[in-house]
Amino acid sequence: xxxxxxxxxxxxxxxxxxxxxxxxxxxxxxxxxxxxxxxxxxxxxxxxxxxxxxxxxxxxxxxxxxxxxxxxxxxxxxxxxxxxxxxxxxxxxxxxxxxxxxxxxxxxxxxxxx
Amino acid sequence: xxxxxxxxxxxxxxxxxxxxxxxxxxxxxxxxxxxxxxxxxxxxxxxxxxxxxxxxxxxxxxxxxxxxxxxxxxxxxxxxxxxxxxxxxxxxxxxxxxxxxxxxxxxxxxxxxxxxxxxx
Numbered sequence: 001x002x003x004x005x006x007x008x009x010x011x012x013x014x015x016x017x018x019x020x021x022x023x024x025x026x027x028x029x030x031x032x033x034x035x036x037x038x039x040x041x042x043x044x045x046x047x048x049x050x051x052x053x054x055x056x057x058x059x060x061x062x063x064x065x066x067x068x069x070x071x072x073x074x075x076x077x078x079x080x081x082x083x084x085x086x087x088x089x090x091x092x093x094x095x096x097x098x099x100x101x102x103x104x105x106x107x108x109x110x111x112x113x114x
Numbered sequence: 115x116x117x118x119x120x121x122x123x124x125x126x127x128x129x130x131x132x133x134x135x136x137x138x139x140x141x142x143x144x145x146x147x148x149x150x151x152x153x154x155x156x157x158x159x160x161x162x163x164x165x166x167x168x169x170x171x172x173x174x175x176x177x178x179x180x181x182x183x184x185x186x187x188x189x190x191x192x193x194x195x196x197x198x199x200x201x202x203x204x205x206x207x208x209x210x211x212x213x214x215x216x217x218x219x220x221x222x223x224x225x226x227x228x229x230x231x232x233x234x
Contacts, residue, residue, distance in 0.1 A: 033222075043205065043224040056221065091159060102149065103222060105159035 002026070004106035006092050012112045018080040021109045024073055025094030033103060034067055034077050035091040043091075049075065082113045117141065118208050118225035126231050127196045134181070135191040135228045137206030143167075147209040148189040149222065150180065154202040162204075165189060196232045203227045 005024040013019055025032045033048040047057040052069040060067070064083070069075040079086055089110050093103040119138045127133035139148065150162040165173045165180045173180040181190040193200055206225040 042226050043207075045221050045223075048221070089157060093159075102161050102164055104161060105151075107158045110157070 004092055004094055004104055006090075006106035006109050008109060009107060010110045010112075012114065013082055014114050015083055016081045017113075018078065019082045019086075019111060019113075021077040021090050021092075021111070023075045023077070023092030023106060025075070025092070026096075026104060027073070029094035029096050029104075030072075031095045031097070031103075032069060032075050033093040033095075034075070035093065035105075037089045037091065037108070038087075046077070079111075082111075084113045087111055087113050117210075117223045118206055120206055120225035120228050122228045123226075124229045124231070126233060127193075129198060129232055129234050130195055132192060132194045133196055133230065135193070135204050135206075135230065137189045137191065137225060139187050139189060139206075139208045141187075141208065141210050143210050148180070148182070149207040149209070150178070150189075150191045151205045151207060151224075152200075152202045153205065153227070159205075163191070193230075198232050198234060201230060201232045203229050 004026055007022045011019060031048060031050055034046040035043050036046055037043045044059055046059045047067045048055055049069045052072060065079055067077045077090060089108045091105050091108045093105045095103045117140050121136055125133060146167045148165045152160045152162050163173050163175045163178045163180050165182045172182050177194045179192045181192055205227045207222045209222050
């Protein structure tokens with residue numbers, strides 16, 4: 001059974017460019033989460049979806065960040081324009097339910113903005 | 115205030131010995147969940163073990179067990195018979211319960227992590 005799939009695994013871009021990160025959750029999971037991990041701030045939740053609807057985006061750092069989930073099997077996190085301080089590892093996670101189920105993480109996308 | 119506190123930035127253990135990684139948490143909710151994840155140097159986040167606040171028994175998963183002391187708000191991870199492959203960063207996380215009018219339900223809050231090194 002495939003786990004959470006993220007692409008690309010690594011991304012190097014220049015400041016000002018648009019970056020799009022992609023995630024495919026585990027089939028049947030209703031919840032999808034985007035996290036960011038940095039040395040300074042650790043792991044932070046950016047946004048999460050339930051049945052493709054954004055529920056809580058209070059962790060999204062600023063308007064340059066946006067996330068969509070057009071269907072149950074695909075989500076994107078977009079940064080436009082990107083800045084060097086956006087350099088981090090971005091994780092996508094999914095879970096079958098919120099109350100009792102574990103969140104399973106994808107392998108992450110390592111983003112470097114020069 | 116920190117919701118999840120891991121006071122040990124780094125821990126060392128001899129192979130085949132047991133090790134305890136500390137985690138304390140802060141919540142006013144009655145219903146919550148506690149998780150431990152492992153992050154090896156390759157970067158992925160691997161789920162290890164889960165403890166619900168209403169679970170009376172400590173959770174166990176193979177060599178992993180969670181020493182849950184609700185009154186002390188601690189959820190320490192015990193790894194028995196350490197192996198070289200256990201060397202990694204370990205994160206404690208909490209999922210808080212439902213609050214009226216709030217959106218914190220379901221969000222995982224992570225501690226800063228503990229780097230475990232297993233020596234041969």
